[in-house]
Amino acid sequence: MTVRLALIRHGPTDWNGEKRFQGHVDRPLSEDGKRAVAQWRLPGDFAAFDFWCSPLTRCRQTAALLLPREPQIDARLTEMSFGDWEGQRIADLREKWGEEVAEREAWGLDFSAPGGESPRQVQDRVAPLFRDWARQGQDRLAVCHKGVIRAIYAWARDWPMLGKPPDRLRWDCVHLFDLDREGHPSVARLNIPLTGGEGE
DSSP states (O other), X not given: OOEEEEEEEOOOBHHHHTTBOOTTOOOOBOHHHHHHHHTOOOOGGGTTSXXXXXXXXXXXXXXXXXXXXXXXXXGGGSOXXXXXXXXXXXXXXHHHHHHHHHHHHTTGGGOOOTTOOXXXXXXXXXXXXXXXXXXXXXXXXEEEOHHHHHHHHHHHHTOOSOSSOXXXXXXXXXXXXXXXXXXXXXXXXXXXXXXXXXXX
16 A cells, blocks of 8 residues: 655745755745745545645645644654755856866766765655654654655665656656655656646
């Protein structure tokens, strides 16, 4: 028996708009972000799921605006740490440290900023949580982060995070995965609209 796992990224922050790495920095939703999330509607198929959330403010605010019940909090859903690059823009880093940045980006699943985490480490971080969820047999929905969702997507698609991903993920949508008995994710359906659009 599989367990369904629905993932939603938090709404926009000011640093998202400025294309800055946020990581563990606890930025709130921007005013535009709050307005955007206020327009989202959770599809009824997910109403019976257990709700979970990253502890960071941007996720808590998104959950409060979107979900019909208060979620449980788990620190393992926190965004990937970008270490020394938090608050920086990738374009500026490439201009200043071009060769080092390019080398790190070529690591794929093992990419990490100096002092930060890699997507593979994020996968390792959430794996025990997913095993618990799979064995408990209850469908879950989690409000979390782009870096976390991309790491889970890469795991599900067996994508080494080099080159373009097999699918384009939209960030105003729900991404639905199936967890097997050991908590291993597989893609069920991506880009389920929260805004009344068609998704992809």
